[in-house]
Amino acid sequence: MGQMPDMQQSRDTRNIAIDKVGVKDIRYPIVVQDKHLEHQHTVARVNMFVDLPHHFKGTHMSRFIEVLNLYHGEISVENLETILTEMKRRLEAGRAHLELEFPYFIEKRAPASGARGLMEYQCRMIGSLGQQFDFVLEVSVPVTSLCPCSKEISERGAHNQRSLVNVQIRYMDHVWLEDLIEWVEGCASAPVYSLLKREDEKAVTEQAYDNPMFVEDMVRAITEKLKSVPGITWFRVQCENFESIHNHSAYAQVEFNR
Numbered sequence: 001m002g003q004m005p006d007m008q009q010s011r012d013t014r015n016i017a018i019d020k021v022g023v024k025d026i027r028y029p030i031v032v033q034d035k036h037l038e039h040q041h042t043v044a045r046v047n048m049f050v051d052l053p054h055h056f057k058g059t060h061m062s063r064f065i066e067v068l069n070l071y072h073g074e075i076s077v078e079n080l081e082t083i084l085t086e087m088k089r090r091l092e093a094g095r096a097h098l099e100l101e102f103p104y105f106i107e108k109r110a111p112a113s114g115a116r117g118l119m120e121y122q123c124r125m126i127g128s129l130g131q132q133f134d135f136v137l138e139v140s141v142p143v144t145s146l147c148p149c150s151k152e153i154s155e156r157g158a159h160n161q162r163s164l165v166n167v168q169i170r171y172m173d174h175v176w177l178e179d180l181i182e183w184v185e186g187c188a189s190a191p192v193y194s195l196l197k198r199e200d201e202k203a204v205t206e207q208a209y210d211n212p213m214f215v216e217d218m219v220r221a222i223t224e225k226l227k228s229v230p231g232i233t234w235f236r237v238q239c240e241n242f243e244s245i246h247n248h249s250a251y252a253q254v255e256f257n258r
Helices: 061-070 077-091 148-153 177-185 198-210 215-227
Strands: 018-033 039-052 096-109 116-129 133-146 160-171 232-242 249-257
Touching (some): 018 061, 018 096, 116 177, 133 148, 133 198, 133 215, 160 215, 177 215, 215 232, 215 249
Antiparallel strands (some): 096 116, 116 133, 133 160
């Protein structure tokens, strides 16, 4: 057979460079090291992109998968920069971008009974490499919030709801997912658990009632906590309350750059 034409390498005359081109939503196994220096195997949704100069018609999509296969079983935060370097080399790009979104599990004890359960948290690792390496760690933490206004004006009880806190950080000194999650949960009315017995439900309900929080209170409390960690250089905190008595959510966001 004669050599097949490489259409991706053919010239494009429109003089428009593309910021990101690549593949999205690949399901792929990765390894995440936990705080106890053990390895948690999980499955990530992977997005891989590079920039494309204006004179190339397209990129070679198969090469993204080849890079993933090259690091099969070894994809982790520790070698993210190495993977991005290989993406740049194989795809002849000036900049590479890699996103890993995955479930991460932490064993939690119920507050009264001590019953053990695995709690799932959605996490993301976002790496980019141009002239310099950039890395963002992201976690979404479900928590309980109880409305201070409802507690103040009501003769019986107060309305509460599940809230979702999303935190993104850049850091100089490594931050464990377990610590980041614990900091967020400590700034809510109460944590969320996967397993609660009756005595635990009583404890969590009373904890939330004794610790009412607006959505504004939670993002401010988390901001204070993250600012106290010297290794964190930048963060964004977003909190959404899925209101139990309104047909809308309450939302607040803070971004900080040290």
